[in-house]
Amino acid sequence: MIEIKDLHKSYKMGSNSLHVLKGINFKVEEGELVAIMGSSGSGKSTLLNILGMLDGADSGEYTLDGVPIKNLSETKAAQYRNKFLGFIFQSFNLINYKSALENVALPLYYQKVPRKERQEKAMQYLERVGLKPWAGHLPSELSGGQKQRVAIARAMAAEPKVLLADEPTGALDSKTSYEVMDLIQKINDDGNTILVVTHEEDIAHMCKRIVHLKDGVIVEDKKVEQVRAGQYV
Amino acid sequence: MWLFDKDLWIEIFHTLGKNMFRTFLTMLGVIFAMIILVLLLGSANGMSNGFNKLFAGTASNSLFVWGQSTSEPYKGFERGRRIRYKLEDADILKRQIPEIEVLAPRIELASHRGTVSVYRNGQTSGSAVYGDYPEIDNITKKKLVEGRFLNQTDIEDSKKVCVIGEETYKLLFEKGEKAIGEEIRINGVYFSVVGIYKPNNNINIDGENAVFIPFSTFQKAFNSGDRMGWMAIAVEENTPVPFVEAQIKSILKAKYDIHPDDERAIGSFDMSEIFNNITGFTMVLKGFSFFVGIFTLLAGVIAISNILLITVKERTQEIGVRRALGATPVIVKRQIVVEAIVLTAFAGLVGFAIAVGILSILNAMFGSGDDFPFVKPMISVPQFVVSFILMVGLSVLIGLLPANRAVKIKPIDALREE
Numbered sequence: 001m002i003e004i005k006d007l008h009k010s011y012k013m014g015s016n017s018l019h020v021l022k023g024i025n026f027k028v029e030e031g032e033l034v035a036i037m038g039s040s041g042s043g044k045s046t047l048l049n050i051l052g053m054l055d056g057a058d059s060g061e062y063t064l065d066g067v068p069i070k071n072l073s074e075t076k077a078a079q080y081r082n083k084f085l086g087f088i089f090q091s092f093n094l095i096n097y098k099s100a101l102e103n104v105a106l107p108l109y110y111q112k113v114p115r116k117e118r119q120e121k122a123m124q125y126l127e128r129v130g131l132k133p134w135a136g137h138l139p140s141e142l143s144g145g146q147k148q149r150v151a152i153a154r155a156m157a158a159e160p161k162v163l164l165a166d167e168p169t170g171a172l173d174s175k176t177s178y179e180v181m182d183l184i185q186k187i188n189d190d191g192n193t194i195l196v197v198t199h200e201e202d203i204a205h206m207c208k209r210i211v212h213l214k215d216g217v218i219v220e221d222k223k224v225e226q227v228r229a230g231q232y233v
Numbered sequence: 234m235w236l237f238d239k240d241l242w243i244e245i246f247h248t249l250g251k252n253m254f255r256t257f258l259t260m261l262g263v264i265f266a267m268i269i270l271v272l273l274l275g276s277a278n279g280m281s282n283g284f285n286k287l288f289a290g291t292a293s294n295s296l297f298v299w300g301q302s303t304s305e306p307y308k309g310f311e312r313g314r315r316i317r318y319k320l321e322d323a324d325i326l327k328r329q330i331p332e333i334e335v336l337a338p339r340i341e342l343a344s345h346r347g348t349v350s351v352y353r354n355g356q357t358s359g360s361a362v363y364g365d366y367p368e369i370d371n372i373t374k375k376k377l378v379e380g381r382f383l384n385q386t387d388i389e390d391s392k393k394v395c396v397i398g399e400e401t402y403k404l405l406f407e408k409g410e411k412a413i414g415e416e417i418r419i420n421g422v423y424f425s426v427v428g429i430y431k432p433n434n435n436i437n438i439d440g441e442n443a444v445f446i447p448f449s450t451f452q453k454a455f456n457s458g459d460r461m462g463w464m465a466i467a468v469e470e471n472t473p474v475p476f477v478e479a480q481i482k483s484i485l486k487a488k489y490d491i492h493p494d495d496e497r498a499i500g501s502f503d504m505s506e507i508f509n510n511i512t513g514f515t516m517v518l519k520g521f522s523f524f525v526g527i528f529t530l531l532a533g534v535i536a537i538s539n540i541l542l543i544t545v546k547e548r549t550q551e552i553g554v555r556r557a558l559g560a561t562p563v564i565v566k567r568q569i570v571v572e573a574i575v576l577t578a579f580a581g582l583v584g585f586a587i588a589v590g591i592l593s594i595l596n597a598m599f600g601s602g603d604d605f606p607f608v609k610p611m612i613s614v615p616q617f618v619v620s621f622i623l624m625v626g627l628s629v630l631i632g633l634l635p636a637n638r639a640v641k642i643k644p645i646d647a648l649r650e651e
């Protein structure tokens with residue numbers, strides 16, 4: 001599903017150049033649930049941004065579902081993001097003046113799905129994350145866990161090839177974190193490919209594979225026995 | 234066509250509606266600008282209408298010609314010779330100058346602007362007495378309070394009838410007394426009154442104390458022969474009066490042996506000059522109002538642009554999310570530009586409605602135009618359309634500024650900003 005070959009990325013910081021990713025080689029198959037771990041500054045967020053087409057690499061190859069991702073125009077990148085990727089952010093990033101339902105329907109709006117169909121589909125996904133009764137509420141009326149579930153529903157709504165989660169539990173207490181991970185696991189059980197960036201060991205062990213990044217290189221890439229989050233809920 | 238995309242409009246109104254206060258503040262500038270523009274234009278129109286009303290009934294493209302005394306000796310004649318026209322001159326001029334539309338000859342009893350005594354039942358008035366053709370009514374319209382003006386039958390039958398001014402009526406009749414059919418005496422000849430006119434509230438060439446009798450009657454009653462005092466001439470609409478004036482003068486100068494350089498022998502007065510001056514004045518006034526109004530509007534639209542710029546900064550995260558979810562730069566731009574247009578157009582309409590209300594009140598208070606040239610102050614449809622199109626056009630241009638700013642924000646930067 002995702003294939004990366006010799007990926008390099010550096011940032012200009014004044015006169016200095018900061019080499020963040022120093023040749024990443026990495027492959028994700030369909031249906032995998034991968035945790036990307038690393039301390040801050042290890043380059044894990046940069047990697048996720050490049051995977052999410054929010055940032056471009058300096059060199060190297062990136063293929064997503066057989067499509068080479070290189071030198072994308074802003075418009076093309078936006079279309080690919082909409083088609084291939086679902087984003088889950090640490091700070092949820094819901095649009096605060098839109099209801100839960102409207103937030104979930106937003107990616108479908110950019111896919112030019114007719115309004116009625118959009119609403120129905122969004123409602124389905126809200127139901128799937130257990131928030132159907134909250135459809136009409138604004139984000140400010142929801143708890144942190146609920147917000148993240150709305151964000152997950154939103155990421156799912158466009159039926160992307162890959163879900164990218166950037167510290168999805170970073171802003172949540174551990175109980176809510178497990179609820180969210182339980183949901184992510186269930187979505188993965190349905191066959192969705194998911195990448196989770198995290199620095200929390202327990203969260204990482206709820207995935208099926210852990211990739212360790214350190215100073216811009218992969219130091220470890222191992223399959224793990226998945227810990228089901230459901231048992232803590 | 235995206236303009237008819239219902240979702241876009243729902244999205245726009247949703248965004249604006251959920252941020253009512255911000256939306257309202259943004260619109261204030263344009264609302265005030267539109268009020269100022271419409272009030273200025275409306276008032277200028279009101280003044281223009283007021284002047285038009287003032288001159289209603291006077292043919293604007295007209296001139297008057299009369300005889301004076303020569304100031305140069307010529308062909309054996311001494312200077313100071315009085316020029317007296319003959320009635321045949323009217324036909325000669327009409328024949329030779331096709332641009333003349335109406336030519337009304339007139340003769341006066343006594344000298345120019347002089348008065349004679351008019352008697353009735355022992356009451357006397359010193360009035361101007363004119364022998365006229367009915368055509369004069371096409372050049373200086375008389376507002377009749379009672380009865381009728383002179384007509385063709387009066388001329389043909391040389392009827393002893395007259396039309397008198399309100400001032401003359403007051404001097405000769407008691408208040409409320411019936412005048413139509415009554416007789417008045419001028420130089421021993423009796424005339425029966427057929428009409429009374431009142432001052433026009435406009436340029437009054439004949440005065441209000443005057444008696445009009447048919448030209449033919451005048452000739453017989455006062456034995457004036459074929460003499461003619463002066464001529465009121467209406468010129469075709471698209472011909473400049475000075476052009477015709479020069480032709481008339483050269484014909485008359487040749488006929489009466491006047492020195493070609495003699496400026497004083499023929500008196501004339503060009504009405505169009507006054508009209509042109511006033512039309513020019515109101516045109517400048519309208520142009521100036523439009524100019525000031527449009528720049529005020531520009532300032533208002535720039536204010537919208539400014540607020541949208543601030544808003545874009547405020548909405549960085551939202552725009553970042555939208556872009557991460559698949560909004561292309563074009564979609565983001567379009568949303569902000571359409572927001573600018575909707576805000577401007579709506580604010581413009583609100584301002585327009587308020588200004589029209591104010592103009593209606595002004596119209597009710599001063600709109601009669603009796604003592605002040607201010608009639609029906611209102612903006613015309615083309616003026617409204619032009620300013621509206623200009624305003625919306627400006628808002629597109631100016632909406633692009635914040636729109637480009639919004640597109641420049643990289644999604645990652647936007648998402649990082651918490």
